[in-house]
Amino acid sequence: MDRSLTYPEILTQVLRKASDAQPRLQTIQIRAVCDTESGQFLIIATGWEKSVWLNTILFHARLFDGKVVIEDDNFEEGMTEALIKAGIAAEDIVTGLSQEQRQLTLHR
Template identity: 30%
Template sequence: MDTSTRERDIVKQVIQRYAQFKPSHGHIRLDTVFDDTQNRYALMQVGWDRGRRVRGNLIYVTLSEGKVWVEYDGMEQGITKDLIAAGIPPERIVLAFLPEEQTAATA
């Protein structure tokens, strides 16, 4: 298995684990969105909480230029440590939501 396929599988496994969590309140569904053609992977929340509509990304990761780009991480503990623990080297992870001078992953 080549590196990009392995990293794609790891990203999907980590997101799928988060998708198993049940939000603590409201009627909210967690949906995985996996696009292997464009290397885009997301966890979305959709539903209702306290009479208000809830929708949007919780996680958004892309694979590009031989790196794993964490575009958005709305998880309390963050997914970077999970990605590293699953086998992605820290130097291949870019925290794209930080200013460019701070984009190296720190675990």
């Protein structure tokens, strides 16, 4: 684990690796979308599944007050362990925000 990397760099690397590792089913494309300026990091799936257009967020994390807030994680194994192994401190990963914490994040 490279401690010289910043959280945005780690998130970008882990999400790109995870999206590249996903099987390519039919014409669905899985892509990492990493915006270090806004602190938003996503993995999206788009494409045709039979006759239905699919546009789904598989994973969404954002940076907030030095923490990685996982908003949505639809991976079977979850992404938290991969983020920790890559160098994000476990105590800096926030999941399942309480109602009080959610209110605090609305104003920033």
